[in-house]
């Protein structure tokens with residue numbers, strides 16, 4: 001078995017490069033070159049790690065499944081378990097916190113709320129630092145260490161920061177994170193501080209932080225860990241592999257994810273396309289992205305496209321995406337007006353024939369409460385999925401009997417203030433109040449048995 005595994009691994013690794021996605025550019029860079037965008041045209045890069053020879057998809061599947069019971073550090077990681085499709089050789093020293101391995105839950109109340117017979121939720125908030133970022137960060141920090149970087153940096157709405165801080169600490173690297181001051185939750189800030197990162201709170205919004213990161217990336221001591229870095233995407237694409245293993249390799253009809261900077265949607269799209277190319281799946285699920293209404297530049301662009309002429313995302317001019325200058329949403333994780341990976345994610349949505357839409361603050365808040373009632377819970381940005389599914393069902397883009405997987409990106413404890421305010425009826429975005437439609441208000445009761453039982457009886461009625 002070991003010999004056979006090595007033979008399969010041999011066929012799949014060591015053949016990768018960083019390639020520009022812009023048509024006609026042809027920019028190709030080695031894996032050890034510290035580039036984040038194409039040096040020729042400034043376009044986005046992605047890693048191509050196609051197998052040199054075709055190995056049977058069945059063999060690859062079996063190899064991955066055989067690792068589920070192994071105690072080897074790479075096998076225990078839900079990312080490195082799929083290393084045949086990652087751009088590293090067997091000697092790579094992985095920086096891992098045993099990320100991935102996240103649950104796929106049935107969510108009957110959320111399904112009913114959204115108008116579906118069934119709904120499954122893949123909870124990426126169950127990663128080591130409580131968000132999906134860990135699946136990308138394990139790969140980006142492994143690459144940073146391999147390149148001999150001293151300092152890893154990111155701009156963040158909070159989760160990328162917490163994740164980078166943790167993985168940098170594991171690798172013994174300095175982490176520097178740029179945050180929009182006063183715009184990230186206390187829990188996320190606390191994590192970054194706890195993991196020992198240098199935390200810089202900047203006057204400005206996330207997009208300002210991101211611009212600064214792109215300038216800092218020129219410094220030779222610095223390695224950028226935002227999702228503009230194609231190694232991040234390589235880690236995050238493995239979520240699609242893990243999901244398919246959990247689905248018994250039966251492709252769901254629809255996948256629904258929140259959209260902020262658009263790394264996650266790009267990565268899932270890439271994961272599914274690679275599986276299709278190898279024959280691990282026989283079709284692509286429709287990939288749908290949901291943005292918050294007050295910061296939905298990609299949903300706006302999507303609505304303007306003429307889908308009948310099969311638009312090509314790679315050929316749209318940079319100006320096609322009109323950035324939102326003053327993003328507004330209580331879902332702070334996705335408060336992003338100029339998503340850097342919009343082209344890659346739009347390409348994935350168009351290829352899979354999915355949709356990109358936006359939902360209101362009230363819809364996000366109510367959907368979040370429903371996900372809570374399923375005993376699952378998530379942070380506000382993640383709840384755009386269920387809110388979006390409800391809209392897509394109502395609009396006829398998703399049928400009630402289709403198989404649907406929503407991706408929850410962050411843990412409920414990432415933003416407890418939001419939860420408490422919603423349930424107390426005090427949640428508001430600027431002057432707009434959010435109704436506590438499904439409010440569950442804590443009650444004051446006297447400290448005796450009769451009072452508690454009486455209260456419970458009332459709630460049963």
Ligand code: F0G
Nearest residue numbers: 156157159160260261262263264409410
């Ligand atoms: N959900 C959560 C909980 C997030 O933290 C983010 C992004 C997204 C969704 C959107 O994912 O950017 O890949 O489209 N958070 C980033 C951060 C921007 O800095 O933590 P995306």
